[in-house]
Amino acid sequence: MSIAIRNVNKDFGTFKALRDVSLDIESGELVALLGPSGCGKTTLLRIIAGLETADQGNILFSGEDTTDVHVRERNVGFVFQHYALFRHMTVFDNVAFGLRMKPRASRPSETVIKQKVHELLGLVQLDWLSDRYPAQLSGGQRQRIALARALAVEPKVLLLDEPFGALDAKVRKELRRWLRRLHDDLHVTSIFVTHDQEEALEVADRVVLMNAGQVEQIGSPQQVWDHPASPFVYGFLGDVNLFHGRAHEGEMLIGEAQYGVRLATPEHATTQDSKAFAYVRPHDLDVQRYKAGTDQSRGIPAKLVRAIVVGPIARLELLPQDTAAAGSGDIIEAQIGAQEFAALALQEGEVVVLTPRKARVFVAP
Helix, strand or coil: CCEEEEEEEEEECCEEEEEEEEEEECCCCEEEEECCCCCCHHHHHHHHHCCCCCCEEEEEECCEECCCCCHHHCCEEEECCCCCCCCCCCHHHHHHHHHHCCCHHHCCCHHHHHHHHHHHHHHCCCHHHCCCCHHHCCHHHHHHHHHHHHHHCCCCEEEEECCCCCCCHHHHHHHHHHHHHHHHHHCCEEEEEECCHHHHHHHCCEEEEEECCEEEEEECHHHHHHCCCCHHHHHHCCCCEEEEEEECCCEEEECCCCCCEEEECHHHCCCCCEEEEEEECHHHEEEEECCCCCHHHCCEEEEEEEEEEECCEEEEEEEECCHHHHCCCCCEEEEEEHHHHHHHCCCCCCEEEEEECCCEEEECC
């Protein structure tokens, strides 16, 4: 089932939760709504489900307007962050609940329900727990049971609100892979809400980045990572360093003219001496020991505050010497290979010079 969201607005008193949001989701697609707390992603999910009503705008399922259709009639499966399993029911009865609550005319027989529940428990690889109660399960197992219960009624759309948010990092990683495999088997149109960029980029077909009630960018995980559409997107997706400077006729200068770094910015060829920002990921910074009066003094000088070597990567925390270029007191993060770091033989307190190998430049409006 395809979903079309058209010009949706939602206010809670004076707070604007959603501002003219439009979005198309293809049938069988797995889409992530990604953004910080309060950006409107859960509100949008609840409006799609019918649990919340939009102030303006429309929701269409496969071309049919469902804006005023009751949640019970939308054929939507919903999985919450905190499982919402019935504690007094066994795993089997939890999964069977939706089927047993169907109107008598469309309710399957107990034999069919039993067969279907065991199929679903097999699908989520927990058939052996059918007689247990939720309190006897781990968090990851409970969430898989919650998903089986949502799938029992054969929903046309599956909506997941921070489904792994209450779990520890290792279990989250396992369940992310499992959810992706399950979706590839079932092809149910699915939308999940998360504030975890790694989760969204790893699991989704497409990512919808939201900020302050608006859609900032829509694209595949690779597209939004490689080509962020705005400073917000660049800053939200992974670690990033922000450098200040001036852009002029296709070039940005960071630092002082004779010692600083010049970045080619052909996309800003017509810009005339304007304030600009360069976003650079930690692994895109070249690190060299500072040598005054040589070419190795050109760049962004910074003092090594701390080095953390974990496996093959050395993570460096550096304090900029030119606060105008990198912001007063802001720590710069760089990542280099552990072998490269060992070869440089840098000590904490030493000054290095940084040169961006790759940067994304935005000119101030």
